[in-house]
Amino acid sequence: MSSVVVVGAQWGDEGKGKVVDLYAQHAQSVVRYAGGANAGHTLVVGGETLILHLIPSGILHSHVRCIIGQGTVIDPRTLCEEITALEARGISVRDRLMVAGRAHLVLPYHKELDCLREKGARAIGTTKRGIGPAYQDKAARRGIRVSDLRDPARLTQAVEDNLSYWAPIFEAGGVDVPRVADVAGEVLACAETLVPLMCDGVAWVKATQERGDHVLFEGAQGALLDVDHGTYPFVTSSSVTSGGASAACGVGPRTLDHVVGIVKAYSTRVGEGPFPTELHGEAGDQLRAWGHEYGATTGRPRRCGWLDLPALRYAIHINGIDRLAITKLDVLSELSELTVCTAYEVNGTRYEMLPSEEDLADVTPIWETVPGWKSDITACRKLEDLPKEARDYLNKIEAWVNCPMDLVSVGPDRVQTLGRLNPFSE
Ligand code: GDP
Ligand code: IMO
Ligand code: MG
Secondary structure (H helix, E strand, O other), rough: EEEEEEEOOOOOOOOOHHHHHHHHHOOOOOEEEOOOOOOOOOEEEOOOOEEEEOOOOOOOOOEEEEEEEEOEEEHHHHHHHHHHHHHHOOOOOOOOOEEOOOOOOOOHHHHHHHHHHHHHOOOOOOOOOOHHHHHHHHHHHHHHHHHHHOOOHHHHHHHHHHHHHHHHHHHOOOOOOHHHHHHHHHHHOOHHHHHHEEHHHHHHHHHHHOOOOEEEEOOOOHHHHOOOOHHHHHHOOOOOOOHHHHHHHHHHHOOOEEEEEEEEEEEEEEOOOOOOEEOHHHHHHHHHHOOOOOOOOOOOEEEEEEEHHHHHHHHHHHHHEEEEEEOOOOHHHOOEEEEEEEEEEEEEEOOOOOOHHHHHHEEEEEEEEEEEOOOOOOOOOOOOOOOOOHHHHHHHHHHHHOOEEEEOOOOOOOOEEEEEOOOOOO
């Protein structure tokens, strides 16, 4: 039995989709365990691009079975659209995709509430996919779950109760309260597609682990967006770290064998919140252009900056990452010199690891520069093919954060990857 968790080690968009798709060649099942359609996971195979929001990134492999686990929040319409879009491309989905009945639904009014909140002074820069309000309803124990799709009367009653709870917020925002029949109608229209896919998520994951399958747990977002451990309040609303995989899927932490942390060779962030190594002006624009750094879900330009080692050490610690996958190394190929933040200084104190957010406002990054390689590496297929300066940069990252590197990505395509391509091999 072997279970590998794939987590984002920064602020999301590290290339989790690409790595899960690649690893899934050697897996029997893939479990998506956090977040919802705020995620945008990009897969590029043979020059064709696919962006997934809810469906696990193993779906392109016909031998792989996938589940959207119960820690996620599912926008039923988005999921139905995603299924239809994949089927239109000739990919079989309904025979291999399951949805945990205990996962909560994102309802149309959650998205409206998210948008309303984002108009206020305390905007987070969310994806406006209704994630925060849906998790809020879940925690308040009035959430509506995938299993409720089986019972239209019960679901309609729950929508009515919830809308009466939210009505004052809509009214204060000058927006009409959505009509119960419209909401219930839209959601129940998805029941025909989703009810047949529903299962007991805990039993499903237990069975795949007990069969001795190679299981991938696919994270969404990134460590610094975690609701407990991220740069609060500029975070998402779920537990996105490896511990979240265990908690949400109902598997003991000791059944998880490895945690692979996906790290961009530099840093990006979408939305508001602290970003100590951010590059402003031309330098940031240049990195964005080289890396095509625009959100896979919202199209927003991503903020760009240098690699932040204190943040990475923190991500390694809170996730128990034992292997790193470095992505987008090729994006740095034009630079004659690369800059890395090796530590922070805050009011005269040196921090090797990201401190709590109260201290983040006054951070002065401590920089180190290393030579660039100034050559195209996108055709490299073995670590030995990389220029010496690129290998030196990778070796330095390993040493700086004291974590071995397993995988290096030098382009968006599945084949543009070097290192250990099978995470289940010893
Ligand atoms: P995810 O949310 O972590 O799955 O990442 P996204 O898909 O949101 O963003 C990563 C982007 O970088 C996508 O457009 C990928 O196709 C692209 N990408 C992934 N790995 C590489 C790489 O090594 N080099 C380049 N140039 N692009 C990459
Ligand atoms: P993937 O899985 C990057 C960010 C949003 C915002 C904050 C809260 O593709 O890496 P939310 O809509 O979750 O309430 O927004 O979190 N965010 C992401 N940033 N990648 C993601 O997912 C993200 N999911 C949420 O931009 O700052
Ligand atoms: Mg993304």
